[in-house]
Amino acid sequence: MSTSVSEVYQHNKTFDPSTYTESYLSLSDRAEPFAKDLLLFRLQQLHQFYITTGPMLSGCRILEYGGGPGHIYPLISAAPFASEIVFAEYAEQNRKVAEQWKSYSSETPEMTALLEHVVRMLENNTAKNAVQERAMKLRSLISQILPCDINQEVALRDCTLPFDIVSTHLCLTAATSSVEQYVLNLRKLARLLRPGGMIVMTEPIGGTFYLVGSQRLPDLYVSSTEVVRESLLQAGFTDVSIKTLKVRPTEVTDHVEYAFCTAVLDSV
Template sequence: MALQERQEPDVYQENFEPTSYLEYYRMNQDPIGDEVLHFLLKHYNATFKPGGLEGKLLIDIGSGPTIYQFLSACESFQEIIATDYTDKNLQELEKWLKKMPGAFDWSPVVKYVCELEGNRDKWAEKEERVRRAVTQVLKCDVLKERPLEPAVLPPADGLISSLCLEAACPTPQACRDALRHLRTLLRPGGHLVLSGGFETTFFMVGDKRFSTLPLNEKFLREALQEAGFIIEKLEKVTRAAETHLDNRSDYTGLFFLVARRGD
């Protein structure tokens, strides 16, 4: 099958500025960021709490420059591998992992997750746990049959991917193919934890506009089934009224789902 060709010029590699994108994640300072973070973090907490999903290896697909998606998972997976398509995002992620000067301050978000877990005061310990858990930061392209090539990894117990597919996939067929590609990274019975926005056609990073593939629940259910996944949980929320006037993105709602590789 022919690979979906990326549009030229490569807008993400050239124009996506991680430091501008991270402005969304200054907790209690950005209404859109807060809406997305509160929704995702609560569901990550519920998914990875004791008795929930666990295992040895977790791969995050399309990490961007963010670490919020690791904060609950690092408690139930021994090793996390972060991945992204753009070099700048990988560099920004490494900056935080290695405590380099100028790294983004995630502590308000970390404290919020620790509060969900019952002890806000353990935030510094949580940050160190994340740094220990994330053992590799790799290039990733979900449009490739082997998204992580040239890296060769054992089959993962879990995959997470947040706000990635709608940005990475230019067409519905590309999204179907991407889910099929991701399935190959999972062991039989392993889980995919997927989240994002509904009906999003664009989002802004600083003054740069990025087009996205509008997803809806019907399409997601069909595409996941076609790719060999069984959905175990799908949570959704309508966009809050107070963010509707914010013209940096046009998403209509958010989703969070857990699906198992059916074999």
């Protein structure tokens, strides 16, 4: 059973994948200016995370949870270190975009720009076919595209557990209506990880909504990064690291900060 907070994601009318992608997952000038800064921040943080932690997790299994409309930006930096990626998403229309991306061999302009930014700018890889090869590798690493619902008792079914990394960005606060539930939902993600496995996530702070086109979607109000840190600890994580990007509230969203967090699932 879905809770009402997630129902808005089930329809194209309230969460249109193309509108979301244009506004929030694009490096083009049509993207919201703060969203572009946020995307660059996440790509940079993900790059840092995977080049420092990736070699220790070489051959890791990664779960992208609540991955959205298939623009698998969090996985571009992960691909060199992964042996398998499972992409889980709540909304059917978003899973369709991910399936289309996996089965096509060509890129959208948005995805090409993201791949180029990571491979050329962040990794400084000048090899002629490096961008196309990364895209091909990503496609081959994605073994399953599955439905998921964090508000169910079991957050993900029909795949092999555990994962070494759970990656989830701007998802939990979109799907959760209280801080108590937020901790419970983090625990559900912890159950998908092996002891010592890691969670990598981006969480919006200090806001209550964001717009997708003219649709206003609710977000859980998280008053500070300390709430995220405390929630991760309560959910059984340790070694919490948080990097932040401050933003000005706009008519598009009232978030004031974004937290890029990593944490290790306690092994005791």
